[in-house]
Amino acid sequence: MKDGEMPGTIDKMRVLVIGGAGYIGSHVTRALLDRGDSVTVYDNLSTGCRQNLFKDVSFIKDDILNYSGLTRVMKKGFDALVHLAAFKAAGESMQKPEKYSVNNISGTINILNAACETGIKNFVFSSSAAVYGEPEYLPIDEKHPTKPENYYGYTKLTIEGFLNWYDKLKNIRFAALRYFNAAGYDPEGRIKGLEKNSANLLPVIMDVAIGKRKELLVFGDDYETKDGTGVRDYVHVTDLARAHLSAMDLLAKKGESFIVNLGSDTGVSVNEMLTAARKITGKPVPSRVVDRRPGDPAKLCATSKKALALLKWKPEYSDVQTMVRTAWNVYKAHSK
C-alpha cells in the first residue's frame, strides 16, 4: 500500500518478481505489465533467460542466495513480491536434494528475512501440487493430506510452513498457489524463451516436434486411466499468471493469508496430449512406451472451487488445443 492510500483500495502496484525471467515468472510479469503495474525482476538467469525480459521492467541479475542483493532491491519499496525462483525437477530432486535444500529452502529463507528487514508485507509464493503426493481422493482440494513423494514437493511444503510462522510472528501475509501442471505460452506470442532442459510432458513433445529429441518416451501405458497413460491437470500458464494478480490484490485488500490450488479441473492423458500435438504441429512426433517413472501417480487432478470462490478465478486458456497451439507457436521457430 502506498502512503496515504485508503486501506482496501487496489491501486496499481509496485511488484518485485523474483524469478521473473523464468517460464511462469515471465508470464506473471507480462500480466502485471498489461495491467499497468510497475515491475522489478530479480533473477540469476540460471534457468530463466534474458529473452523473457521485457523492456519496461527494471532487471537485477542476482541470486536469492545473496542476502545483501535482496535487501538492496527490497529497500526500493514494493507493495508485493512474487517468488517463483526455484528448481522444480521432481526427479532431479531425488538425486540431488542438497541442491534443492540450498536453492529452494535457504533461498526462500533469505527472501523472507529480507522482506522482514525492509517491511514488505505481501508475499505471493509459487507452491506446487507436488506437496500432496499420492492422491487419497480425487479431485484434490486444499484439505487433502500433504505427503510429498519427492524432495521437490517437500521443499515447497516446508516453505509453506515457514510462511505460516512468518505470518504469525512478523505479519507477512502470503498466498501460496499450488500449481498443478503448467503448460502453453502467451497467446499473443510475446514470450519466446524456451525452458532449459525441461522434463515436463509438453516441452518434451515440442522438442520432438522440432527435431531436438528423437522420440517421446511414454512412462507407462498400463495405468488405471482412460487410455492407460498418466493423467494430469494441465493449466495454461496465462491462466496461472492471472491468478497471481488476483491473489496479490486479495492480500492487499484483506491482509489475510491463504493457500489455493490452481488447476483446470480437467484430466488430460499423455496420449491425448500427444494426439493433439501431432494434429496441431503436423509432425509425426514418434513415441515409445517404456516403464513407468517411479513416483508417478496414475492420475492427479485438482478442484479449484476455492480459487473460484476466493479469487473469482476461472481458467480461460486451459483447453488442450490452446495449450498445444500456443506452445507450438513458440517452439516451431526453433525447428531443426
Ligand code: WQD
Ligand atoms: C506429466 C505426465 C508423466 C514426460 C511435475 C513436477 C513439477 C511440477 C509440475 C510445479 C506424467 C508423463 C512426462 C515424459 C511422459 N511443477 N511424461 N514422458 O510428473 O505431473 O510433475 O508437475 O510444481 O514440474 O512435479 O509432470 O510433465 O513430468 O509429467 O510420459 O517424457 O507425462 O509420466 O504422467 P508431473 P510431467
